[in-house]
Amino acid sequence: MSILYEINEETLQDLINLSVGLFNPLKGFVNRDDYYSIINNYSLSNGNLWTIPITFDVDEETYEKSKTAKNLHLTYNKKVVAQIEISDWFEVNSQKDAIKIFRTNDLKHPGVSKEVSRNKFRLAGEPEIIDKSILLNALKPTETKEIFKNNGWKTIVGFQTRNPVHKAHEHLQRIGLEVCDALFINPLVGWKKAGDFSEEAVTESYKSMIENYYPKDRVHFDVLKTPMRYAGPREAIFHALIRKNLGCTHFIIGRDHAGVGNYYGKYEAHELVKTLKKKFNFGIELLLLGGPYYCTKCKQIVTEHSCGHNGSYIKEISGTTIRKIISSGKNPETEIMRPEILATLNNLKSEIFIRE
Numbered sequence: 001m002s003i004l005y006e007i008n009e010e011t012l013q014d015l016i017n018l019s020v021g022l023f024n025p026l027k028g029f030v031n032r033d034d035y036y037s038i039i040n041n042y043s044l045s046n047g048n049l050w051t052i053p054i055t056f057d058v059d060e061e062t063y064e065k066s067k068t069a070k071n072l073h074l075t076y077n078k079k080v081v082a083q084i085e086i087s088d089w090f091e092v093n094s095q096k097d098a099i100k101i102f103r104t105n106d107l108k109h110p111g112v113s114k115e116v117s118r119n120k121f122r123l124a125g126e127p128e129i130i131d132k133s134i135l136l137n138a139l140k141p142t143e144t145k146e147i148f149k150n151n152g153w154k155t156i157v158g159f160q161t162r163n164p165v166h167k168a169h170e171h172l173q174r175i176g177l178e179v180c181d182a183l184f185i186n187p188l189v190g191w192k193k194a195g196d197f198s199e200e201a202v203t204e205s206y207k208s209m210i211e212n213y214y215p216k217d218r219v220h221f222d223v224l225k226t227p228m229r230y231a232g233p234r235e236a237i238f239h240a241l242i243r244k245n246l247g248c249t250h251f252i253i254g255r256d257h258a259g260v261g262n263y264y265g266k267y268e269a270h271e272l273v274k275t276l277k278k279k280f281n282f283g284i285e286l287l288l289l290g291g292p293y294y295c296t297k298c299k300q301i302v303t304e305h306s307c308g309h310n311g312s313y314i315k316e317i318s319g320t321t322i323r324k325i326i327s328s329g330k331n332p333e334t335e336i337m338r339p340e341i342l343a344t345l346n347n348l349k350s351e352i353f354i355r356e
């Protein structure tokens with residue numbers, strides 16, 4: 001006996017990402033032991049490093065029924081896309097666990113409020129994809145690794161972002177290009193909070209950057225579909241492990257990676273990496289880089305490592321500052337964003353920002 005269950009877009013993305021190996025060593029939605037091991041020890045119960053629990057939430061009726069049926073057929077837009085043998089049933093206390101995952105349980109934190117809004121009933125198991133067409137446009141490790149190999153790249157640095165390219169990210173990416181054979185720009189385009197940049201804004205800005213400035217034969221661009229969690233340090237490591245699975249040898253973690261508001265310290269992700277490195281093998285080289293800004297005295301992009309002016313002449317550059325400038329109807333200065341990129345954003349046919 002099997003039950004039909006309609007899944008949402010985030011669960012669909014998790015299904016796809018689990019199936020193609022993006023969340024390796026995870027093969028399926030985690031069980032109770034792995035869930036608590038991840039939130040308490042940053043690892044699966046077998047000791048493998050893993051920082052964000054990938055769980056499958058269902059309503060109470062399905063949860064209870066599935067205890068007898070043990071098998072679910074998952075539908076998306078009423079079409080069966082996958083089936084799953086249930087291996088474990090457990091309830092979570094998201095409000096309580098948020099402290100460990102997000103380091104806060106403030107409901108104003110977009111990741112916390114999203115997590116708390118989910119059903120507390122969770123099912124574990126490895127999904128089997130029935131409708132293979134859902135995998136067609138997925139970002140697949142087999143494909144990126146093939147591309148890296150065919151280009152003869154031995155070292156590839158991954159770059160995570162959710163913003164159009166600005167001068168601070170350009171600075172980090174150029175450091176990556178100095179260190180490695182190639183740069184893989186891999187923006188996250190799954191669920192993001194209202195007010196964040198749209199997928200098109202991010203993608204088009206990078207097309208323009210690669211067309212106008214970057215060495216095309218050493219840069220690869222593709223998007224990663226998974227929700228933003230805004231879980232700061234834990235998500236920085238999650239982002240790195242995904243890029244390792246995609247074939248990257250290096251990954252850049254800058255200032256306030258995957259952060260939001262003032263919930264995390266500027267370099268809290270760096271600190272967590274340094275702590276966990278004593279215990280775990282990451283399998284990917286992490287470039288822990290300072291946050292670049294424009295110094296009006298140096299008259300260039302610098303970081304606190306390279307500028308001797310003690311940060312007294314700072315023009316701050318971040319996705320947040322640029323979002324604020326653009327949404328107030330102004331244009332970011334050329335020190336912050338290249339004119340070609342700004343023009344690209346202004347010429348978008350669709351929305352620059354995600355709406356409520």
Ligand SMILES: [Zn+2]
Binds near residue numbers: 296297299307308
């Ligand atoms: Zn300076």
